[in-house]
Amino acid sequence: MSEQAHIPVLDLSTTNGAELVASLRSSSCVFLTGLDTFDEDLAALLASARSFFALPEREKMRVRWNGTGHWQGWQPVYGSGPAASPMERFEVALPDPAGFDDLSAWAGAFQQWPDEPADMAVTWTRYYRSMRELADRIVVMxxxxxxxxxxxxxxxxELQHSNLCVNHYLAQLEPPRPGAIRAGAHTDMGGLTFLWAENNPGGGLQAQLGPDGGWVPVVFPPDALLLQAGDLLHWWSGGLIPANNHRVVNPARDPGIEQTDRYSVVFFHHPDLDATVATDPAITVSARAHVMARQRSSYTIET
Structure with a gap:
């Protein structure tokens, strides 16, 4: 483990673009504080997410991802074959909000909301709006x-492609099978990732940081979001900003550590999928092709 490496904490109300870029260049991820309405919107989203994941599986199956196209809806990753991870997730993608009269109309653009909990569409869409506006602000900086x-x-x-996901990592009441991990090491495929996660004792998110590339536990300060650079931002920046490599490890199985569920809330930002991004002066990559290739390599849902 890299003892010297740490994740910078930036107060967005006083941070300028040069400071943000310098921190991302050195660490590939930063904690952001000073975010308006963040706590209230997050609490409402989490309450509805917990209610949804507590539903019987037969109810969640009604809004399950069908296995084709972009990830959306309920995804029982725990049942996706030999590479299954002990988790489930629900994912929403909304279009450009321009042209929709209000929040409810914008939420209606997504066709896979569950019937219960009744407030899920409005709570998720409100948080989605906040994160989309934050992505615009960070990109400009x-x-x-x-x-x-x-x-x-x-x-x-304004033409960004984005999606909002809540991950529910299941309590590991029995030891996981050999080699199974909550989420293996990876960089995110897009531009920016805004992450909130529970600080669970005994195991959780780790980022690869520092000159020795050690794995560092990510412990969230109060009222903070983690901003992670993804593949497409790395390329768009001409390689100046590295993509953040991270993983989610299994909790320790010490007698004094309770095995509990773990939740994380992730807003994935990408450029317009019809855009191209230069990986070097001579090569460009389609954002859509990269996103879909990375998605296919991550996991599939067996039907």
Whole structure:
């Protein structure tokens, strides 16, 4: 483990773009504080998510991802074959909110909301709106600090492709099978990731940081979100901002540590999927092709 490495904590109300970029270049992820309405919106979203995941499986099956296209709806990852992870998730993707009269109409653009809990659509969409606005703000800060082409910005802001996911890691009442881990080491496929996660004792999120590339436990300060750089931001920045490599380890099985469920809330931001991003001056990659290739390599749902 890298004892010297740490994740910077930035108060977004006072941080400028140059400071943000410097922290991302050195650490690939930063904690953000000073976020308006964050706690209230997060608490409402989590309450509805916990209610949904507590439903019988037959009820969740009504809004299950069908295994084709972009991830959405309920995904029982614990049942997805030899590479199954002990978790389930629910994922929502909403379009550009322009053209929708209000929050309810915008939520209606997603067709896979469950009937219960009744407030799930409104609580998730409210949090989604906050994270989408935050992504716009962060992208502009990064672009201005790095002097990235202004013509690129619409694809990364109002035309962004984004999705909101809640991960429910199941309590491991029995020891996991050999080699099974809550989430294996990976970088995120998109531009920015905004993550909140529970600080569970005995195991959880780890990031690969520092000159020795050691795995460092990620412990969330109060009222903070973790901002992680993804593959497409790494390329868009000309390689200056590294993509954050991270994993979620199993909790320790010490007698004094209770085996509990764990929740994380993740907003994945990408540029417009019809955009291309340069991996070097001579090669460009389709955002859509990269996202779908990474999705296929992650897991599938058996039908």
């Amino acid at each position: 990064i672009a201005e600090a790095l002097r990235l082409p202004e013509a690129d910005l619409p694809a990364w802001t």
